Amino acid sequence: MSFEPKILGIACNWCTYTGADLAGTTRLQYPQNIRMVRVMCSSRINPSFIFKAFQLGADGVLVGGCHPGDCHYNTGNLYARRRLAVTKKILEFSGMEPGRFRVEWISASEGNKFAEVVSEFTEQIRNLGPQTKFKIEE
Amino acid sequence: MATSFKQIEENLKNEARKLLEDQKVSLVLAYGRGYDENHPVPFVAKVAADVENIVFNEYCTANMARYLVRYPRGTKMAIAVKPADSRAVVQLIQEDKVKREDLILLGIPVIGMKNSKTGEAIDGKTTCGLYNPVLYDVLLGEEIHGQPVDSPYDVLAQYEAMDKDERFAFWKKEFDKCIRCYACRKACPMCYCDPCFIDQNKPKWGDKSPQSHGNLMYHLTRFHHLAGRCIDCGECSRACPVDIPLYLFHKKVARECEEMFGQAAGNSIQDKPVLVNFRVDDSDKILE
Structure with a gap:
């Protein structure tokens, strides 16, 4: 059986999630490997969510937020940018493939971009193969 | 020429006695004798008579800034600070855990500290490697001139050069040793959360038994x-009973933060910690 990646998408309510909605309503095709979780803001994301997702068997984690400067709460994604950059460095230094974690700014009107990013990211994870490093063995 | 440890101990005692007798502070955080000379323990002097028990020698590595947050806000305290400890105090002031006006910092310039467990010298390999405190009210010895030989981040090169699988194997081996005694958390001056995320049950972030996945999460x-x-005092790795080189990871993260955000921890009380701050012009490149 071919490998189907399991991807966790954490999306901000105001931009990326609405963008995903738009991708849906405009009937854009994108891989079904992504499981979206809606949060109110990208700065709501606790870095432990990402570690935990990898431990529970996610092959990749995609975080979506508003473009810097467009945050519904004005500054949320500017904090998130710094915080997630650190998360990325920590994953990298612990030996995780850096390609498994990605942050994208996708606005509510960018349904196209959402579909593109998800397709591209899924392809990337497919090439990386199953994530076994953090996954809890049963 | 660096002041001898004996001389520093004498100065520390005099200063502590003076402060307690004049009732300028209600306690002095310093070092006391442990079960032998080579194992000093943290010591709190509350009355002038306690001062006789204060010691200072090359094995006094504990970071006394750890104990500042244990006392109620507004307690007047004096604290003996080595260079890294002074950075911890600065960082605690930045985070508003203690107030500058409540503290009297007795700065100690140090060179030639030793690890009491292994007897190895403590230098830029495991700590920030500074010689003089960055913030103090009284300096108990002569300022040491000159720069440390190695940059504190030199030690990282060999780990950064590793292949990612190799590095994962390295960290897995190290973290699997962990017995979850939380000595690193207890020794750390910046670990003051109550409760710590790992002690929470709802949500339960990580397993509490010493197993691979819980250790990794923690x-x-x-x-x-x-x-x-x-602030790179290296106390977590010295406190560790199974010798996990935690300082390596901390150094790596500290260096990345310094490169990305242009500010090192604990340098000035005017700064804000980098992760509770932002610049509109932070580059998106940091996410790549």
Whole structure:
């Protein structure tokens, strides 16, 4: 059986999630490997969510937020940018493939971009193969 | 020429006695004798008579800034600070855990500290490697001139050069040793959360028994919580009973923060910690 990646998408309510909605309503095709979780803001994301997702068997984690400067709460994604950059460095230094974690700014009107990013990211994870490093063995 | 440890101990005693007798402070955080000369313990002097028990020698590595947050806000305290400890105090002031006006910092310039467990010298390999405190009210010895030979981040090169699988194997081996005694958390001046995320049951972030996945969760999240705040005293790795080189990861994160955000932890009380701050012109490149 071919490998189907399991991807966790954490999306901000105001931009990326609405963008995903738009991708849906405009009937854009994108891989079904992504499981979206809606949060109110990208700065709501606790870095432990990402570690935990990898431990529970996610092959990749995609975080979506508003473009810097467009945050519904004005500054949320500017904090998130710094915080997630650190998360990325920590994953990298612990030996995780850096390609498994990605942050994208996708606005509510960018349904196209959402579909593109998800397709591209899924392809990337497919090439990386199953994530076994953090996954809890049963 | 650096002041001798004996001389520093004498100065520390005199200064502490003076402060307690004049009732300028209600306690002095310093070092006391442990079960022998080579194992000093943290010591709190509360009356002038306690001062006789204060010691200072090359094995006094504990970071006394750890104990500042244990006393109620507004307690007037004096604290003996070595260079890294003074950075911890600065960081605690930045985070508003203690107030500058409540503290009297007795700065100690040090050179030639030793690890009481292994007897090895403590230098830029495991700590920030500074010689003089960055903030003090009284300096108990002569300022040491000159720069440390190695940059504190030199030690990282060999780990950064590793292949990612090799590095994962290295950290897995190290974290699997962890017995979850939380000595690193207890020794750390910046770990003051109550309760710590790992002690929470709802949500339960990580397993509490010493198993691979819980250990990984605990350590990675702890590195993240200390990002931009770790002042590189190296006390976590010295406190560790199974010798996990935690300082390596902390140094790595500290260096990345310094490169990305242009500010090192604990340098000035005017700064804000990097992760509770932002610049509109932070580059998106940091996410790549």
